[in-house]
Amino acid sequence: MFLSDLGSDWHAARIEPGIVHLDSASAGRSSNAVIEAITAHLWEESKHGSYVAMDAATAALAQGSRELAALIGHSADEVVYRDTARAALRALLGVANLPLAATIWVAKNEFGPNLVEFERRGYAVHTLPQADVYGHVDTDALENMLQFEQPDFIHICHIGSAVGIVQPVAEIVRIAHAANVPVVVDMAQSVGHVSTTTGADVVYGTSRKWLTGPRGVGFVAVRPDSRLPVDTEALAAGTTGGFIAGRLGLGAAVDELITLGPDRVFDELAGIGRAVRERLTGIASWEVVEPVDERSALITLAPPPGFQSADVVGVAEHLRQVGLLVTPAVAERTPLMLDTAVLRLSPHLDATREDIDRLAAELRTTGY
Numbered sequence: 001m002f003l004s005d006l007g008s009d010w011h012a013a014r015i016e017p018g019i020v021h022l023d024s025a026s027a028g029r030s031s032n033a034v035i036e037a038i039t040a041h042l043w044e045e046s047k048h049g050s051y052v053a054m055d056a057a058t059a060a061l062a063q064g065s066r067e068l069a070a071l072i073g074h075s076a077d078e079v080v081y082r083d084t085a086r087a088a089l090r091a092l093l094g095v096a097n098l099p100l101a102a103t104i105w106v107a108k109n110e111f112g113p114n115l116v117e118f119e120r121r122g123y124a125v126h127t128l129p130q131a132d133v134y135g136h137v138d139t140d141a142l143e144n145m146l147q148f149e150q151p152d153f154i155h156i157c158h159i160g161s162a163v164g165i166v167q168p169v170a171e172i173v174r175i176a177h178a179a180n181v182p183v184v185v186d187m188a189q190s191v192g193h194v195s196t197t198t199g200a201d202v203v204y205g206t207s208r209k210w211l212t213g214p215r216g217v218g219f220v221a222v223r224p225d226s227r228l229p230v231d232t233e234a235l236a237a238g239t240t241g242g243f244i245a246g247r248l249g250l251g252a253a254v255d256e257l258i259t260l261g262p263d264r265v266f267d268e269l270a271g272i273g274r275a276v277r278e279r280l281t282g283i284a285s286w287e288v289v290e291p292v293d294e295r296s297a298l299i300t301l302a303p304p305p306g307f308q309s310a311d312v313v314g315v316a317e318h319l320r321q322v323g324l325l326v327t328p329a330v331a332e333r334t335p336l337m338l339d340t341a342v343l344r345l346s347p348h349l350d351a352t353r354e355d356i357d358r359l360a361a362e363l364r365t366t367g368y
């Protein structure tokens with residue numbers, strides 16, 4: 001039985017998977033229409049020449065950008081494509097006009113590789129205080145801090161890589177803007193998953209996760225009145241070699257989401273997250289890390305006491321061998337919150353109660 005009313009349609013739009021796929025946070029399963037959009041364009045490129053095919057796809061590309069822009073609260077001409085979210089962040093930092101020793105504030109759920117990008121540029125990174133044990137940003141403390149000091153920008157992972165808490169981004173943006181501080185939002189885990197109209201100055205993300213578009217497409221969008229000074233012409237330049245077929249695939253994926261109704265999809269995913277957390281609470285000393293009703297379908301299980309990261313990797317490998325695909329999320333990806341690996345489950349709309357029952361049974365009987 002599907003956990004979501006949208007499950008059977010979403011499932012029917014894709015080929016039958018060879019595994020119970022609970023790994024959308026790594027890469028969601030693309031629909032047949034997405035795969036068709038990509039391959040159709042590859043055939044056109046071979047038939048007519050790549051640039052001719054690109055010109056012929058102008059209207060479809062523009063529509064894809066418009067729909068993606070609507071989803072992230074920007075306009076189409078602000079959307080710039082890169083190969084990945086990380087490439088988008090690098091491109092952004094390369095053209096942002098920042099002082100030499102820039103100061104940036106991040107939340108507890110910051111993505112490890114982003115911290116590497118900041119450190120490599122010599123930024124001073126400070127972690128915002130958390131409002132609760134889960135790691136949500138303490139917005140009252142933020143408001144107070146901003147009266148005494150203003151960072152060059154605040155960088156927030158709307159949802160981090162390994163813990164499914166959703167940061168109150170719209171509220172953070174409102175408070176930061178009152179102090180004239182720019183906010184940059186990493187939407188890699190939130191776009192296609194929760195509402196992503198945030199009002200932030202700059203947002204960036206990736207196609208392949210919750211949007212279930214192809215790998216190899218990332219995006220960044222800068223508001224025209226961005227408080228972070230960005231050379232947007234330089235940001236947009238030099239992308240003529242990009243993966244056009246992939247952008248069309250992403251456009252098809254966004255189009256499907258819009259047809260289903262984004263708000264409905266986000267509600268259903270939140271309901272799946274809650275149902276899975278309820279089902280997995282109290283299973284053999286594994287601990288659900290998020291509040292049960294956190295509005296995301298990214299579910300994290302911390303291992304029983306005494307487990308090392310290698311044991312978590314072992315459990316994930318065992319699960320894969322019995323047909324259940326989850327991620328052993330290493331601590332380095334969420335270094336400000338975790339010190340051992342955790343199991344990350346990220347079901348999409350076609351998760352079934354039976355899948356989760358099987359997962360619970362495996363966790364209970366696994367030899368660890």
Ligand SMILES: *Cc1c(COP(=O)(O)O)cnc(C)c1O
Pocket residue numbers: 083084085086087111157159160161186188189205206207218
């Ligand atoms: C996956 C992820 C990224 C990086 O996305 P890529 O497209 O692989 O570069 C960035 N931030 C978060 C929070 C992620 O989960």
